[in-house]
Amino acid sequence: MEAKQIISYIIVPETKSIRAQFNDNGECHSLILEGDYTFKVDMKPVEIIDESLKYYGFDLNGAISGSRAILGPCKAVPVRIPGEINMYWFPHTSPGQEECVWFALHHVEAILPENHDLSKVYVSGGHCFKLNAAEKDLTYKYDRTEKLESRISKRTVNTFSFIMERTTSTYTVEKGKRNYIITRKKDK
Template structure:
C-alpha cells in the first residue's frame, strides 16, 4: 500500500490488490501517473485508488469468487435478454453484491454502482442526476434520472432471477425415497431401481 500525491495536493492511498466486497459503494476509472488507468474506490467511509483498471478489478474479484467477467456478463445476457446495451453483473449472490454501470463499461468515465448501496436519486436537470448512497455519500452524474432508475431496476431484476433460481435447491437432508443403482455392463452404464438389484 502506497501514498501518492494527487493533483489536488492531498495524499491518496494506492492499493496494489483489492476485491469488491460488501462495503464497496462505487468505483470508476481515473488516469493516474503516466496515463495509467487506475480505479477510484469508495468503500464504507474510505476512499482510495487501486492500481488496476475497473474491468481488471471486476475480473480479479470474480476470479477470486470462482467466476470471471466474461462468464458473469454472458450469464446476465442470457437471463435478461440480449436486447440490452449495458448489463449488471453478479459479483457474489451469498454476499449480496450486484454491480451495474452508468454507461458502457468500455467508456473511461463509466461509474460502477453497487446495487444495495444506492438509496435514492434526485433529478437535477434533464440530463443530470444526483445519486444518494449509503454512508451519506452522493454523486452527481450526467444521466437522465429515468435511465439511472432503469439500470438500477435491471440489476434488481438480475438479483431476483438468480436468487429465485437458487432458492429451491435440494438440501442434503431432503433425501428422495427412490434409490437408483447404476451398473456398468459391456462398457455401458445402466440405471436400475434398487429393487431390481435384490
C-alpha cells in the same frame, strides 16, 4: 488528505462504488468507496470487477453472458458477484468506457435528476455522485439489476412443496440427505 493508493483490490460487501480517476499522464486508475474510506487502486474499474469475479471463481464475460441469458439482450449489463459475497453491481454506462462508474446495488439509496442529462446517485453513508447521465437511464439500470437479483434469487432458493391426499392420519415431514421424508404417524 490524499487517498491511500494500493496495487490491486477485490470487492467486499462494504464496497459501494468504483469510479475512474486519471493521473497526470492520462492513465486510468480507480477510486474505491468502501465504507467511509476512499482509496486509489492501480487498476481500471472494469478490471476490478473482473478480478473480483475471478477471485470468486467466475469472470466478467461469463457474468455478462449469464445476466443476458436471464434478462435478454441489453447494454451496460449488471453482474452478480456470487458466492458468500453475493453482490449485484451495475455500470452507469458501457463498461468499455474508462469513465464508467460501477455501483453496488445494495448501497444505492436514491437516484435523482439534476437536469436533463445530469443525475445524482446517493449511496449509503451519505455519499453522492454527480454523473453525466439522465436519471431515467440510471433508474432503468438500477431496476434491471434488481430484476436480475430477483430472478436469480427465485432460481436458487430451495423451495419445498408436496401434495397429499386428505385423510384422518397425521404425517411428519423431515429433511433427509437428499430428499424430504414423509412418514405416517401410527395410531396408538
